[in-house]
Amino acid sequence: MENISNIYLTDYIPTIYTTPCTMQYTQNGKTIERGIFAERNGVLIIVYNKTQNVLTLVKQFRAAAYLGCIPEQDRKGIIDTEKYPPRLGITLEFCAGLEDKNVPTEQIAREEILEECGYDVPLEKLEKVCTYKNLTETTGARTTMFYCEVTDDMRVSKGGGVDDELIEVMEMPVEKVLEYANASNVNSPMNFMFGLQWFLYHKYKHKV
C-alpha cells in the first residue's frame, strides 16, 4: 500500500467526482463570493462483526489527507517522499462510498460493504442512522450513515476495493479502536470520530 512514488500536483483536472465553482450572492446589499468544491453525496457504514466482536475498518492511502501533511512551500514539483513519507496519507476509516449510481442509498451501502469489506449482507441488515452534511462551507454534500452487524458466515471475499482502490481491511476489537481514537493526533476523518461515538453510545454500551 505504501509503494507510492512520483507524487506531484497539477492544475485541477475535471472529474465526475468533484466540481469546483464560486457562488456569488448579495446579502443585505453586500456582494459575497464563496469558493465551493462540490462533491457527490455518499454513504458510510459502521460494520460490526458480532462473531468476532470487532469493528471492520478500512485502511487506504488518501491523496487529500496526504496533501494536508505537506506545507505549501513544499508542494511544488515532485514531493519529497523522504521528508513526507506516503504513510502520512494512510487513514483508518469506516467503510464508505459515493452515490455514483441511480439506485437506493441502501443498495449503494450494501455494495460498498461487499467491495471494501467482503461481506455479503441482506438489505434488511442495514440500519439507517442519519443523513448529515459533510462540510457546510466547502462541499455541502451529504452522507447517509448506516450501522450493520455482520457474522463470519457472511464473508464471501477478502474485500479490498475495486478498480484502482487499494484497501486493507482492519478488523479491530473496540478497545483497540478506542486506544487509537484517543491519541492526540488521529489519521482519520471527522465522520470516523462521529461514527465511533455513535456506535459507543447507541450500540456498544449495551453489549458490554
Ligand SMILES: Nc1ncnc2c1ncn2[C@@H]1O[C@H](COP(=O)(O)OP(=O)(O)O[C@H]2O[C@H](CO)[C@@H](O)[C@H](O)[C@H]2O)[C@@H](O)[C@H]1O
Ligand atoms: N476525488 C476523486 N477524484 C478522482 N477519483 C475519485 C475521487 N473520489 C472517488 N474517486 C474514484 O471513485 C472510486 C470509488 O470511490 P468510493 O465510492 O469507494 O468512495 P471512497 O471510499 O473513496 O470515499 C468517498 O466517499 C466517502 C463517503 O461519502 C467520503 O467520506 C470520502 O471523502 C470520499 O472520497 C475511487 O476508487 C476512485 O477511483
